[in-house]
Amino acid sequence: MIPLTEESHPKQVQCAIDLMKKLHRDDMVYCDVGGCIGELLQYYCQIMKSGYVFEANVDNYEYLKNEYSNKGVVVENLAVHSSSSDLDFISTGGVGDHVGRLVQFQEVVNESEYKLNKVSCITLDEYFKDKDIDFIKIDVEGGEWEVLRGAEKIMSEHKVIFQVEFH
Secondary structure (H helix, E strand, O other), X not given: OOOOOOOOOHHHHHHHHHHHHHHOOOOOEEEEEOXXXXXXXXXXXXXXXXXXXXXXXXXXXXXXXXXXXXXXXXXXXXXXXXXXXXXXXXXXXXXXXXXXXXXXOOOOOOXXXXXXXEEEEEOHHHHXXXXXXXXXXXXXXXXXXXXXXXXXXXXXXXXXXXXXXXX
């Protein structure tokens, strides 16, 4: 497990932890959109009932599945977006890649610098239509508005806490 230390994202991680100490309840169900390697997920699964993590990078997904599947976390190898479809995803590859993201609009991708592959996408509204959710963290390297567009029903019909890192 990757420890939460001063070396790994010290201000971001500590700020998120301090916020959750004030807001969480033991019975909360959380969702980590863009889980990467679980820097915050390891904290969420200690203080909340259960959760979900979405990670489009297959290397990070495999890491998360191995670390968290037996800790009450549903690990999904999906991207979260404003519509359910297959889209291009770029990453530098390997476990711990923090720059992986969906290709935006007519973006030109330097394939010598990035790995390009298709990834299945789902909306939060579709995924959670029959599931409880109390807290959603979103960190998707520039695609935050698209994730939120796919969560309109959740935002209008449920009392959910959102933590969003905008790029």
